[in-house]
Amino acid sequence: MTSQEALVNYTLRLGDTSLILAQRLSEWTGHGPFLEEDLALTNIALDIFGRAKALLEYAAKVEGKGRTEDDIAFFRSDREYFNALITEQPNGDYAKTIIRQALIDCFDLAFYTELAKSKDETLAGIAAKSIKEITYHKRHSFSWVNRFGNGTEESFNRLQKGLNEIWPFAGELFEMNEVDALLIKEGVAVDLSTLKANWEKEINQLLAKANLVAPEGTYVQTGSRKGLHGEHLSYILAEMQSLPRMHPTAKW
Amino acid sequence: MGVVNFEDLFEAKLAKNDIIEPKDWMPDNYRKHLIRQISQHAHSEIVGMLPEGNWITRAPSLRAKLVLLAKVQDEGGHGLYLYTAAESLGTSRDEMLDALLTGKAKYSSIFNYPTLTWADVGAVGWLVDGAAIMNQVMLQRTSYGPYARAMVRICKEESFHQRQGYELMTHLAFGTPAQKEMAQDALNRWWYPTLMMFGPPDIESPNSENALKWRIKRETNDELRQRFVNQTMPQIEYLGLVVPDKNLKWNEAKKGYDFSEPDWTEFKAVIKGNGPCNKERLASRNKSHSEGAWVREAAAAYAKKQNENYQAA
Numbered sequence: 391m392t393s394q395e396a397l398v399n400y401t402l403r404l405g406d407t408s409l410i411l412a413q414r415l416s417e418w419t420g421h422g423p424f425l426e427e428d429l430a431l432t433n434i435a436l437d438i439f440g441r442a443k444a445l446l447e448y449a450a451k452v453e454g455k456g457r458t459e460d461d462i463a464f465f466r467s468d469r470e471y472f473n474a475l476i477t478e479q480p481n482g483d484y485a486k487t488i489i490r491q492a493l494i495d496c497f498d499l500a501f502y503t504e505l506a507k508s509k510d511e512t513l514a515g516i517a518a519k520s521i522k523e524i525t526y527h528k529r530h531s532f533s534w535v536n537r538f539g540n541g542t543e544e545s546f547n548r549l550q551k552g553l554n555e556i557w558p559f560a561g562e563l564f565e566m567n568e569v570d571a572l573l574i575k576e577g578v579a580v581d582l583s584t585l586k587a588n589w590e591k592e593i594n595q596l597l598a599k600a601n602l603v604a605p606e607g608t609y610v611q612t613g614s615r616k617g618l619h620g621e622h623l624s625y626i627l628a629e630m631q632s633l634p635r636m637h638p639t640a641k642w
Numbered sequence: 643m644g645v646v647n648f649e650d651l652f653e654a655k656l657a658k659n660d661i662i663e664p665k666d667w668m669p670d671n672y673r674k675h676l677i678r679q680i681s682q683h684a685h686s687e688i689v690g691m692l693p694e695g696n697w698i699t700r701a702p703s704l705r706a707k708l709v710l711l712a713k714v715q716d717e718g719g720h721g722l723y724l725y726t727a728a729e730s731l732g733t734s735r736d737e738m739l740d741a742l743l744t745g746k747a748k749y750s751s752i753f754n755y756p757t758l759t760w761a762d763v764g765a766v767g768w769l770v771d772g773a774a775i776m777n778q779v780m781l782q783r784t785s786y787g788p789y790a791r792a793m794v795r796i797c798k799e800e801s802f803h804q805r806q807g808y809e810l811m812t813h814l815a816f817g818t819p820a821q822k823e824m825a826q827d828a829l830n831r832w833w834y835p836t837l838m839m840f841g842p843p844d845i846e847s848p849n850s851e852n853a854l855k856w857r858i859k860r861e862t863n864d865e866l867r868q869r870f871v872n873q874t875m876p877q878i879e880y881l882g883l884v885v886p887d888k889n890l891k892w893n894e895a896k897k898g899y900d901f902s903e904p905d906w907t908e909f910k911a912v913i914k915g916n917g918p919c920n921k922e923r924l925a926s927r928n929k930s931h932s933e934g935a936w937v938r939e940a941a942a943a944y945a946k947k948q949n950e951n952y953q954a955a
């Protein structure tokens with residue numbers, strides 16, 4: 391694997407993870423539990439779509455095959471997507487959406503803070519811009535986890551159920567492969583193993599505050615680094631890609 | 643000081659084009675009219691999120707997705723300002739939402755039409771937001787302060803939406819044959835419903851004297867409709883599209899277009915609840931609201947506990 395190939399794959403991983411997460415979040419737009427929260431979640435989706443666009447644009451550029459970010463987003467199949475499995479999980483109820491978001495925000499804030507120091511200037515720039523956004527996202531999701539955990543019996547039960555469902559997919563966020571190894575050596579990628587202890591600490595504190603118990607002995611689901619996904623992703627893509635694929639020569 | 647004097651003071655303010663603020667005395671029928679109008683407008687923004695929201699997950703480019711998502715968010719923001727403006731007149735969000743969800747309150751009928759293709763997203767932005775601006779621009783100077791201020795911001799964003807909608811239509815109209823066909827089809831379906839947005843013909847809806855006095859309306863429905871057609875025709879011609887109206891032609895004498903009236907029977911049917919999407923729209927709002935109940939309850943319970951802890955400390 392060349393450095394260039396590794397960088398393309400790494401950037402796709404980040405871009406796809408952002409894109410699929412934002413795609414899921416945007417399913418809530420117009421359907422939120424109340425107006426202010428509808429707007430807040432849409433705002434978060436907008437930030438994450440913006441980041442996805444910047445990352446996929448860069449992936450296309452590094453790839454150097456004359457493709458655009460839209461070619462990359464709309465003309466790859468699920469086996470060529472590298473989004474983390476946690477992002478493609480169905481939204482479920484608002485508690486599940488929120489707990490998924492909290493687990494990701496906690497990872498993302500630490501991750502992009504580190505990536506902002508990358509020797510790759512474009513990645514560092516995108517990361518630096520994201521830190522402020524993710525800080526807000528994390529405050530939002532953490533505060534709702536706390537609210538649901540300490541709200542009503544129903545909100546607590548829903549939150550615990552959501553956590554149980556999403557938990558098996560969280561561990562994959564820290565998975566590394568030869569792409570990471572190569573790019574860490576070059577000072578481009580973030581060594582994910584350095585983030586794990588702090589993530590666990592913060593999440594444990596959050597769960598404790600919300601009276602939640604993390605499921606024990608969970609088998610960590612993985613596969614996305616190799617383009618192996620669950621059954622959900624191809625449906626997400628079928629919907630998202632339908633129009634460009636129906637009109638492959640069209641500009642929008 | 644008797645009530646009559648308050649009334650005189652109110653009338654004098656209106657006559658001087660002064661702004662009425664929430665704390666000022668106002669006649670009951672003024673308050674009621676405003677609550678009804680502002681809450682209906684707010685409902686229209688909220689229900690209006692649905693037809694365009696229908697295309698968010700299928701927007702055909704990343705840029706288009708960002709633009710559309712931001713637009714739908716703006717509409718929700720408009721709903722929020724307007725609900726707040728209505729609340730300043732002494733109603734509550736719960737009361738207003740209840741009226742919407744039970745079907746008692748009206749909202750703009752245009753949103754009871756479906757968005758069948760991506761071109762509809764362009765047509766809605768270009769035509770529907772365009773017509774809305776024409777209807778609403780005078781409200782920036784309406785007599786009730788909170789409403790006028792909300793409308794300043796809203797109109798600014800609506801014109802942005804209109805430009806983006808038109809831009810989307812240009813991509814289609816100058817794109818592949820299939821894209822152009824999509825654009826024409828959208829114009830065919832949205833033309834008459836858009837003309838209906840200005841309300842029934844003047845002979846059927848005499849301009850209320852109060853609406854003029856309160857600076858809620860300045861032009862009649864027919865005048866606005868005529869202005870909209872005059873303004874939109876050059877844009878349609880530029881796009882190379884054809885209006886679905888054989889009678890539409892320039893009238894040199896009146897320096898404006900002659901055009902066919904929309905089908906007012908259809909208009910009434912849609913208002914009565916028989917449009918293609920009335921039931922779906924209302925069902926969708928009700929579903930989100932009832933599925934969100936536990937979230938609102940949890941937030942309230944949490945706030946209450948926090949408050950108790952704070953007081954106990």
Ligand SMILES: [Fe+2]
Pocket residue numbers: 686687720774800
């Ligand atoms: Fe509007």
Ligand SMILES: [Fe+2]
Pocket residue numbers: 687716717720796800
């Ligand atoms: Fe609006």
Ligand SMILES: [Fe+2]
Pocket residue numbers: 717771799800803
């Ligand atoms: Fe708008």
